Amino acid sequence: MSTATGSAMGSATGSAMGSAAATFAPRLLAWWDVHGRKNLPWQSARTPYRVWLSEVMLQQTQVATATPYFLRFTQQYPDVAALAAAPLGDVLHLWAGLGYYARARNLHAAAKAVVADHAGKVPEDLEALQTLPGIGRSTAAAILSLAHNTRHTILDGNVKRVLTRWAGVEGFPGLPAVERRLWALAESCTPAARNADYTQAIMDLGATLCSRSRPACAICPLQQDCVAHSTQRQAELPVRKPAATKARRVRRVVALVAVGPAGVWLEQRPAKGIWGGLWSLPEFADEAAALRVHGFDKAAQLRQARLWGTVFHSFTHYDLELVPWVLPVTGQPQRTPAGLWYNGAPEMRLGLPAPVEKLVAALLEAGHESTEGEAE
Numbered sequence: 001m002s003t004a005t006g007s008a009m010g011s012a013t014g015s016a017m018g019s020a021a022a023t024f025a026p027r028l029l030a031w032w033d034v035h036g037r038k039n040l041p042w043q044s045a046r047t048p049y050r051v052w053l054s055e056v057m058l059q060q061t062q063v064a065t066a067t068p069y070f071l072r073f074t075q076q077y078p079d080v081a082a083l084a085a086a087p088l089g090d091v092l093h094l095w096a097g098l099g100y101y102a103r104a105r106n107l108h109a110a111a112k113a114v115v116a117d118h119a120g121k122v123p124e125d126l127e128a129l130q131t132l133p134g135i136g137r138s139t140a141a142a143i144l145s146l147a148h149n150t151r152h153t154i155l156d157g158n159v160k161r162v163l164t165r166w167a168g169v170e171g172f173p174g175l176p177a178v179e180r181r182l183w184a185l186a187e188s189c190t191p192a193a194r195n196a197d198y199t200q201a202i203m204d205l206g207a208t209l210c211s212r213s214r215p216a217c218a219i220c221p222l223q224q225d226c227v228a229h230s231t232q233r234q235a236e237l238p239v240r241k242p243a244a245t246k247a248r249r250v251r252r253v254v255a256l257v258a259v260g261p262a263g264v265w266l267e268q269r270p271a272k273g274i275w276g277g278l279w280s281l282p283e284f285a286d287e288a289a290a291l292r293v294h295g296f297d298k299a300a301q302l303r304q305a306r307l308w309g310t311v312f313h314s315f316t317h318y319d320l321e322l323v324p325w326v327l328p329v330t331g332q333p334q335r336t337p338a339g340l341w342y343n344g345a346p347e348m349r350l351g352l353p354a355p356v357e358k359l360v361a362a363l364l365e366a367g368h369e370s371t372e373g374e375a376e
Contacts, residue, residue, distance in 0.1 A: 025198055028205060037063075040063065055139050055142050056106075057070055069098050080111045084112045091104055096278070129144070138156050145198075155179075156203065159202050165226055250318065250319045251319070254325060256324075257327065266341075266350070281324065326363065
């Protein structure tokens with residue numbers, strides 16, 4: 001193919017895509033007017049705070065999962081001032097089970113910053129919003145678009161999938177060059193009017209019709225000029241992240257489950273890292289360290305230690321094997337960071353990682369005397 005011919009074809013393709021982009025928003029809005037989701041809990045009383053909270057909760061989380069958390073959260077903390085005034089432990093307690101706990105820590109820190117630096121009002125400026133912890137370019141644009149109906153362009157995971165398939169964008173979307181092209185596409189398709197409806201519509205399309213697997217192309221408003229549909233490449237686009245050369249890492253830790261008359265001994269994890277700020281079981285590299293470090297080292301007690309079933313939990317980058325050693329005790333730990341005895345009472349508003357919470361609940365229900373039957 002000659003350079004002139006190639007340039008002509010590229011120009012024609014660009015022209016066709018530009019023409020399609022001009023009708024992209026009208027078609028999408030016409031579909032959303034009939035089929036879009038309009039009764040989600042954060043769509044009523046659409047304040048910047050409620051939109052912000054929903055956007056954070058919906059990061060890597062399905063609507064059905066996030067909805068009950070949103071309802072409980074807004075009942076407990078109806079506005080940004082209430083959230084900023086809450087202890088972090090209470091916030092993490094409400095978040096427990098939703099995962100990706102850095103979102104909750106950032107949300108709490110950002111609420112404090114809004115109160116301290118913005119007189120309690122969520123900023124209406126895109127750049128100012130992005131200075132808050134946990135708020136990136138797309139999240140900031142979604143907050144302003146949905147809360148104020150102002151023209152801002154978003155590019156979350158659902159939007160990336162829609163645009164990648166529609167325009168036939170090659171390459172992994174996480175690569176800077178590919179992401180820049182997607183931002184340009186998103187900008188060209190975003191309309192000047194009805195921006196809040198459009199923002200919700202394109203997110204809805206990605207979440208419902210243009211799903212990762214088995215997209216419903218037959219009823220999609222964009223299928224007539226969708227490259228992935230016309231070339232039958234829905235399963236190939238977006239291009240998946242290149243496979244890592246290393247095997248998936250497995251991290252094995254031993255947890256000391258000291259069970260006394262007042263409950264199970266827990267310690268608060270560091271603010272940063274996995275399960276940051278949550279209350280969990282003390283972790284050690286091996287069984288000997290677990291039984292020695294905390295001062296529960298009397299021979300009579302050590303003979304009572306029993307191995308409970310291993311707990312398996314997957315994170316984004318590795319798998320965790322949590323090996324609990326249950327030790328009935330009568331006294332306080334002698335050499336330990338600050339901690340407390342947890343008995344599962346509702347008034348003990350602690351944030352516990354979901355797998356640890358299940359383990360502790362099972363132990364409390366069984367009673368530590370029954371742990372002798374769990375020996376392996």
